Amino acid sequence: MTAIIFDLDGTLVDSAPDIQAAANRMLEGEGAEPLDLPTVIGFIGNGLPKLVERAMGARDLPMDRHTELTARTLAFYNAESTARTLPYPGLVAALDALRAQGFALGICTNKPAAPARDILDQFDLARHFEVVIGGDTLPVKKPDPAPLRAAFDALARGGLYVGDSEVDAETAERAGVPFLLFTEGYRKQPVEALPHLARFDHFDALPGLVAQALARAAG
Numbered sequence: 001m002t003a004i005i006f007d008l009d010g011t012l013v014d015s016a017p018d019i020q021a022a023a024n025r026m027l028e029g030e031g032a033e034p035l036d037l038p039t040v041i042g043f044i045g046n047g048l049p050k051l052v053e054r055a056m057g058a059r060d061l062p063m064d065r066h067t068e069l070t071a072r073t074l075a076f077y078n079a080e081s082t083a084r085t086l087p088y089p090g091l092v093a094a095l096d097a098l099r100a101q102g103f104a105l106g107i108c109t110n111k112p113a114a115p116a117r118d119i120l121d122q123f124d125l126a127r128h129f130e131v132v133i134g135g136d137t138l139p140v141k142k143p144d145p146a147p148l149r150a151a152f153d154a155l156a157r158g159g160l161y162v163g164d165s166e167v168d169a170e171t172a173e174r175a176g177v178p179f180l181l182f183t184e185g186y187r188k189q190p191v192e193a194l195p196h197l198a199r200f201d202h203f204d205a206l207p208g209l210v211a212q213a214l215a216r217a218a219g
């Protein structure tokens with residue numbers, strides 16, 4: 001049996017507006033101007049500590065202040081991680097179809113594991129996934145391949161990675177795993193710039209694409 005591991009932010013759920021709200025509450029506390037949504041989307045992908053660093057921009061940020069602001073942003077986010085977040089259209093039907101075909105599903109995200117699980121619970125998605133590796137599950141984050149390898153190891157099988165970003169494409173490449181690119185997420189560059197076996201713009205297409213991709217990866 002094959003495993004399919006998914007990224008979370010910008011892949012399964014459009015979560016940027018809640019991330020923006022948490023970042024802006026932190027910035028407000030610092031007396032700083034709020035960030036617009038495209039700017040925040042550009043900061044997503046390398047995990048929350050990196051997002052806080054980017055949100056604070058050129059401001060002097062010693063390590064203990066960074067730790068404190070990251071904790072504060074995470075607390076704001078944990079308190080409200082789903083108010084403005086939505087799964088992408090067709091997601092549940094695609095997950096049902098993949099599980100009916102016998103695939104084991106998992107998550108490998110740079111989002112901390114606690115809010116990742118809250119989001120999965122809130123949208124009744126948790127039942128689809130046998131493993132959740134968050135950005136704070138291991139000492140390293142994507143694009144280090146270790147979190148993705150840990151997800152496959154937990155399911156004791158190989159397979160495909162599905163994600164939306166440069167970070168995901170690099171992670172898959174470094175892990176030696178075929179990558180499927182969801183094109184409606186938070187990617188910064190054109191699709192051609194990201195190594196991928198195949199891509200899709202709606203979850204209705206995913207089950208068929210997985211079958212094709214596995215045939216191509218095998219052939």
Ligand SMILES: O=C(O)COP(=O)(O)O
Pocket residue numbers: 007008009010043044045046047048051108109110111112135165
């Ligand atoms: O938390 C982030 O920066 C990105 O999260 P993701 O890995 O689910 O896209």
Ligand SMILES: [Mg+2]
Pocket residue numbers: 007008009010011045163164165185186
């Ligand atoms: Mg993502």
